[in-house]
Amino acid sequence: MEMAASRAYGDELPDPCLDRIRERVFQLSRLYFAPRKLSLFRQRVESRLAQLGFADCCSYLDHLERTPGEYLTLLDLLTINETFFFRNPDQFTHLRQVVLPELELARGRELMRSWGGSGEGGQGIMKLRILCAGCSTGEEPYSVAMTLLEGLRYPKAWDIEVVAGDISKSCLKSAREGFYEIERLHNIPPHLIGKYFTATAGGAFVGEELRSLVRVIPLNLNDLMGGELPAGIGTGWGEFDLVFCRNVMIYFSPACQQLLVETLSRLLAPGGHLFTGDAEPLHLFDHDLVAVPKAGCLVYRKVENIEHASSL
Structure with a gap:
């Protein structure tokens, strides 16, 4: 599963822990961050790190693995919930x-x-x-x-x-x-x-x-x-x-x-x-x-x- 996720993404992020977070997000939700969206992905994850006071992605990854509900919170930050009445x-x-x-x-x-x-x-x-x-x-x-x-x-x-x-x-x-x-x-x-x-x-x-x-x-x-x-x-x-x-x-x-x-x-x-x-x-x-x-x-x-x- 992890290898399939990595192949789907193509280019690897330079931070292995950040890339692991991306793979886990993909596995849980199928959300796909193409290379042109990697900077957005990094920004959203780093904003969550700042909220929680973690120094790096590896610390946050450990927190994610120990706190399954945190993935749902992260997904909130990763998706753009733009909508309005009678759209289209x-x-x-x-x-x-x-x-x-x-x-x-x-x-x-x-x-x-x-x-x-x-x-x-x-x-x-x-x-x-x-x-x-x-x-x-x-x-x-x-x-x-x-x-x-x-x-x-x-x-x-x-x-x-x-x-x-x-x-x-x-x-x-x-x-x-x-x-x-x-x-x-x-x-x-x-x-x-x-x-x-x-x-x-x-x-x-x-x-x-x-x-x-x-x-x-x-x-x-x-x-x-x-x-x-x-x-x-x-x-x-x-x-x-x-x-x-x-x-x-x-x-x-x-x-x-x-x-x-x-x-x-x-x-x-x-x-x-x-x-x-x-x-x-x-x-x-x-x-x-x-x-x-x-x-x-x-x-x-x-x-x-x-x-x-x-x-x-």
Whole structure:
């Protein structure tokens, strides 16, 4: 494993302990720091050394090995958790104007067909499951939840679950708290702020209607790519109607990007949609997804006639 990580990185850092830290970060998270990003990696690690009062990387490495939770803290420093509400607005427009009406039509027909059967009727047909992988501080999943509530004709007829996951402890804490300063609310239409948020000094809290739809969980994509379920998740993982994984793939090596695409495809239900970041087209990878050409943004759909067999 260590040799594979070193080969993935290529050039070695001059400090063997710093390079060992980089390898361990790669092993635990698949985060890939290419040669052009090595100076950034060094700066972030050295800032953590200064915070803890360690004299060198070897002392810090020893601390890391003895304190597993420190890796999560380091990962917080190594990733740039830049996000905002309704980021990539064309994707939310496509979700509301195209994807949701298609879902309503398809599920409505399926529900009507179920009424003529003798089984469980419509149980589970009106369930809508969304995964936000790399949810950062929560703006993305709450934006998705608002879009669903505003875009579905009868949102109360649906059993909606937005699973929001991230590896960052601090991001998960912010997402659960659901408080956003005034300047972080500027992309939300004022009427939606009044409808779904509770104003307070300096900002607003996410209201209960949105909170009830969003479940925030620790999510390490490295574990997912290795076939492991997220902590605390039993059965029923996968078969997502929508997956948002945006501005996450850029942190991985090309080989890991291929594996991530395969994993995300496996998590999608047949006919489900994958939304990626502006700089994350999938044309270089092998997968069973097709681009949605009229979307005007990066949206992919899982081909429905391919047998869906998820191992997760």
